[in-house]
Amino acid sequence: MTGTVLTTRRVDAYHALTVVAPGIAERFRPGHFVSVAVGGAQTSMLTRRSFSVHDVKPDYGGTVEFVFTVGGPGTAWLAERRARDTLDLVGPLGRPFPLPRDPVTCVLVGAEYGSAPLFTVADALQQRGCRVDFVLGAASSDRVFGALRARRMGETTTLTTEDGSLGMRGRVTDVLPGVIADVRADAVYACGPMETLRGVTAVAVEFDIPVQVAVEERMACGIGVCMTCVLPVIGDDGVTRMVRSCVEGPVFRGERVRFDDVGTIPFDALGAPGGGTRNVG
Template identity: 85%
Template sequence: MTGTVLTTRRVDAYHALTVVAPGIAERFRPGHFVSVSVGGPGTSMVTRRALAVHDVKPDYGGTVEFVVAVRGPGTAWLADRRARDTLDLVGPLGRPFPLPRDPVNCVLVGGEYGSATLFALADALQRRHCRVDFVLGAAAADRVFGALRARRVGETTTLTTEDGSLGLRGRVADVLPGVVTDVHADVIYACGPMAMLREVTAVGIDFDIPVQVAVEEAMACGIGVCMTCVLPVIGDDGVTRMVRACADGPVFRGERVRFEDVGTIPFDALGAPGGGGSARHVT
């Protein structure tokens, strides 16, 4: 659909755009993302940009806010949009976060602007009477997104920065075990860089509690066609498959993602060239 930019604002190192997009707002669930065309109708930038949804509101028929980190010409173009500009949007896309049936204690872990996707999740969890605690981190203070909102929403909020400019010095995985213990966490939800998700998943495994991760993989089409966002994930049958983060995710059970093999095709993946997976596929 075509969405009209309602407002833009700078949030530390990031840009937040609120777009009137009632069709997307109506169907949105926490964990969904939006695929946005960049560069305008005459651009040479063919691929879209996948952006996590930060907030959805009923205003103006339905608005969607997403957060942009400038990393290249496409995201720079998005950051330059102003009110009344129009955007070509596809969404909501992907598989959202699963929500618990009963009230449980939830720790929400965000890295950099990955934390943007956690706030709609927090609202949904609290509507189910779940306890919500936040752990947010980044390299420096201006890269931590949503610290003030987390403090308003969560029972507790723990902040970390690698340079010590905000909160505790270190990474989220350094403080997460203490938070899990203190709040008697039943589940961890996380979104952020892949290295962070790997460390957070390891904490969940140590405590024998489930971890739901929204992975950050480069998604060119956002609908499962181009295969640029594949990663190795272990299925319910114990077999590793190369799955599409955009269509089969972006939310996965953390212990099922083979983080150490992301960016490769493991030899034992189903259909892997010359590997054990290929042999299983033939038989």
């Protein structure tokens, strides 16, 4: 759909765009993302950019906000958008976060602006009577996203920075074991760079609690056509398949993602050259 930019704002090191997009807002579930065309009608930038949804509000018929950092010409173009400009969006896309049926204690972990989608998750969990605790981190204080909102929403909020400029010095994975133990967590939800998700998953597995992760893979189309976002994931039958993050994900059970093999086709994956070709029905 074509959405009209309502507001643009800087959030420390990041940019946030709020777009009037009623159809997307109506269908949104926590963990969904949007795919945005960049560059305008005459651009040579043909591929879309995918962004996790940070917030959805009923204002103006339904608005969607996403957060990003400038990393190339596409996001630089987006950062120059102003109120009343229009954007071509597709959404909501992907598989959302599964929510527990019963009230449980959940630790939500985010790194950099990857923490943006955690707040709609937190809201949905709290509506189900769940306790929510946050662990947020980044390289420096200006790159920690959502600290104030986390403090308002969470029972506890633990912040980390690699340079020690905010909270505890270190990474989210350094403090996560202590938080899980202190709050007696039943589940972990995580968003952020793949290396962070790998570490968070390892901690959750050590505590033998479920972990849901929203992976950050480059998605050129967002609808499962281009195959740029495939990664190896172990299925319920124990077989590894190369799955599309944008369709089968971006949310996966952390222990099912073969983080060590991301960027490759494991020899034992179904259909892999020289192996993984057995018929599993």
